[in-house]
Amino acid sequence: MIEIDTVSKLFGAGDSAFRALDRVSVTIKENEFFTLLGPSGCGKTTLLRLIAGFEGPTSGKILLDGQDLADKPPYRRPVNTVFQSYALFPHMTVAENVGFGLTMLGKPKSEVAATVSEMLALVRMTNLADRKTSQISGGQQQRVALARALAPRPKVLLLDEPLSALDFKLRKEMQLELKRLQSETGITFVFVTHDQEEALTMSDRIAVMSGGTIRQIGGPREIYDQPSERFVADFIGDTNFLSAEMIARTGDSAQLRLGQGAEVTARAGQVDKTSGAVTLAIRPEHARLVALDAGQLTGTLDDIVYFGTDTHYHITLDGIGTRFVLRRQNSPDEMRPVQQGERVGIALASSAGQVLKD
Ligand code: ATP
Numbered sequence: 081m082i083e084i085d086t087v088s089k090l091f092g093a094g095d096s097a098f099r100a101l102d103r104v105s106v107t108i109k110e111n112e113f114f115t116l117l118g119p120s121g122c123g124k125t126t127l128l129r130l131i132a133g134f135e136g137p138t139s140g141k142i143l144l145d146g147q148d149l150a151d152k153p154p155y156r157r158p159v160n161t162v163f164q165s166y167a168l169f170p171h172m173t174v175a176e177n178v179g180f181g182l183t184m185l186g187k188p189k190s191e192v193a194a195t196v197s198e199m200l201a202l203v204r205m206t207n208l209a210d211r212k213t214s215q216i217s218g219g220q221q222q223r224v225a226l227a228r229a230l231a232p233r234p235k236v237l238l239l240d241e242p243l244s245a246l247d248f249k250l251r252k253e254m255q256l257e258l259k260r261l262q263s264e265t266g267i268t269f270v271f272v273t274h275d276q277e278e279a280l281t282m283s284d285r286i287a288v289m290s291g292g293t294i295r296q297i298g299g300p301r302e303i304y305d306q307p308s309e310r311f312v313a314d315f316i317g318d319t320n321f322l323s324a325e326m327i328a329r330t331g332d333s334a335q336l337r338l339g340q341g342a343e344v345t346a347r348a349g350q351v352d353k354t355s356g357a358v359t360l361a362i363r364p365e366h367a368r369l370v371a372l373d374a375g376q377l378t379g380t381l382d383d384i385v386y387f388g389t390d391t392h393y394h395i396t397l398d399g400i401g402t403r404f405v406l407r408r409q410n411s412p413d414e415m416r417p418v419q420q421g422e423r424v425g426i427a428l429a430s431s432a433g434q435v436l437k438d
Pocket residue numbers: 091092098099100118119120121122123124125126127274
């Protein structure tokens with residue numbers, strides 16, 4: 081539905097021009113909760129602003145339902161934006177804020193009133209309709225901003241880090257709320273965040289960005305379990321990176337020899353190689369602490385970090401010196417307690433690792 085076709089955006093001119101987006105191509109489907117995820121400065125907001133029409137691309141095209149948006153100013157696009165700052169009018173009531181855009185469009189009063197009450201019900205703010213927005217909490221302001229953006233029934237809602245001003249608990253609550261709103265309204269959401277957990281829990285698909293480019297696009301599971309390259313594996317969650325030698329390959333299955341000599345099977349992913357040196361990514365929860373001679377790796381336990389629901393074990397691998405992090409859920413049926421400084425074995429879950437592109 082939204083086709084972003086080889087879009088580049090340069091700020092400034094000549095040699096000093098800065099390339100904020102570099103030949104970005106992605107198709108966002110109708111009714112999709114699509115997330116742009118990446119570190120600060122990677123170009124997420126710039127891409128959102130191009131879709132909204134606040135800026136034009138330096139090259140490339142953006143199409144909505146097959147129509148080039150190049151000549152359409154922001155107010156003529158069926159697109160609305162929710163900003164991080166909410167940008168509500170403090171002297172107006174909740175209802176007036178939600179109805180503001182519709183009134184400006186010249187909609188009849190009765191229609192504005194009906195839509196406002198429908199939107200307030202949708203975001204569960206009906207009881208505060210007559211409060212000034214300066215007299216409601218941050219989370220409530222967030223809901224009003226959402227209701228206001230949804231009121232003109234845009235085809236696409238752009239959300240630029242809309243939850244970043246909320247505290248942890250409220251943020252978790254609003255994540256579910258946003259997901260509900262998206263599926264109830266059927267509007268395509270394009271959501272910007274640098275928070276990988278937020279992206280994983282809310283999105284249908286995620287585009288991971290870095291340095292003005294898209295590094296990988298996929299569903300949350302695909303991005304987490306099958307990262308294509310080191311940047312993606314590192315940015316999304318904790319990952320162990322191990323140097324290995326590819327000794328055989330059949331389709332997606334690669335046979336690897338690890339630095340300490342053990343052989344394991346892993347997914348070959350998007351790697352072209354059939355032999356030679358590779359990097360293997362293994363998630364901390366895909367490994368278990370075992371007796372010294374019972375795993376594929378051995379090492380010395382340096383740190384044990386307790387997190388309530390789980391515990392992280394930091395291990396320096398024998399001979400190769402690489403740090404390995406292993407995560408285990410805490411449960412009443414504790415395994416044999418281990419001590420800092422102890423030598424331990426590490427058993428890797430079968431075929432859990434992913435070979436990464438260089
Ligand atoms: P954040 O998470 O910090 O908001 P982002 O991924 O949204 O980051 P953008 O705001 O898209 O990043 O910015 C991408 C790059 O383009 C940054 O290096 C930024 O400094 C630069 N940039 C953005 N707007 C302009 C501008 N108007 N003029 C010059 N450089 C700009």
